[in-house]
Amino acid sequence: MSQLAPETSLGMRILLQGEQSIYNRILADIATGKLVSGDRLVTTHLASCYQTSINPVREALKQLEGEGFVTFQKNSGARVASFEYATMREVFEILQLLEPYFLSWYAGHCTPESLVCLADIQEQLRALDIRDSAGLRDLDTAFHWEMYRHHYNASALRLWKNKKLILQALHGDLPVCEKRFKATLDEHDHILYLLNAGDDESAVRALTKHVVSGGDYWSSVITDQLRALSA
Structure with missing residues (x-):
């Protein structure tokens, strides 16, 4: 052990x-x-x-x-146990429901101080070495949590944290490719821009796309790994 x-x-x-x-x-x-x-x-x-x-x-x-x-x-x-692909797929499906729910509330209640905090986290992300996958996952969690932590539904927040923890367990040791690293930064920038502009509906759509893109990326990574193992 x-x-x-x-x-x-x-x-x-x-x-x-x-x-x-x-x-x-x-x-x-x-x-x-x-x-x-x-x-x-x-x-x-x-x-x-x-x-x-x-x-x-x-x-x-x-x-x-x-x-x-x-x-x-x-x-x-x-x-x-070894990795189970079905578990990851189910977790992403739950997150795709939860995260827009949180952001739709945050968009109407976010404070200037919270938006500054998001911008600060984004700058820390931008300063990371492109090979620092653990740092990316860490600060990405912080970025999302800053948007969600203000929500009144404590039970839903606990569920989100549990599912994010499960994702870490499923692929916490896998590297993030440079393309996905940069895409995460760009997607965060777009969400932050829309929040600052007060375009709540577009911000929720951008977040939904961000979560789906992350799920698609990790699904392809795991599929490739499973294919390589079975070859």
Whole structure:
């Protein structure tokens, strides 16, 4: 098993804020590569790492098994599962419903201070090395969260954070190509421009296109990887 360590990245702190369940902590360790496919998940060791009792660990592993992140094998116990394409597709479908819902509210309530914060995050993204895929994912999470965190529906926000965390676990270690890196910047710029212009409907349409484009990109990446493995 890979060494477990405290998570410090901005995006992961956002996704785990107020959500320090054992389920989320194990999923975060999968998302950040501290636990990788094939690693054994020994309940007593995990309970010691997370400073909890065995029962919450067992419950979390059962939940993660139901979502395809953990497998239970006879005589070897629980292990981190390999990637499931269907899980990623379902997550993107949920995000394509949630994110326009959040932005449609934000567009009518955003403050000048929040728009400045978005612009600051965008400048940090623009300053990244084009090869810094982890940094891109991290700041992209921060950019979206700044738009969504003001929403009144706390249950929907928790669902969004959970699905983003699942995406990190599914492809957190995959590189982002230069074309997609630049497209993300351009799409963020367009959304920010429309928000500043007060064109709420166009901003929601631009965000929807942004989320769909991200889903299409990762679907093609994973499809190519699966095709290569089966060749």
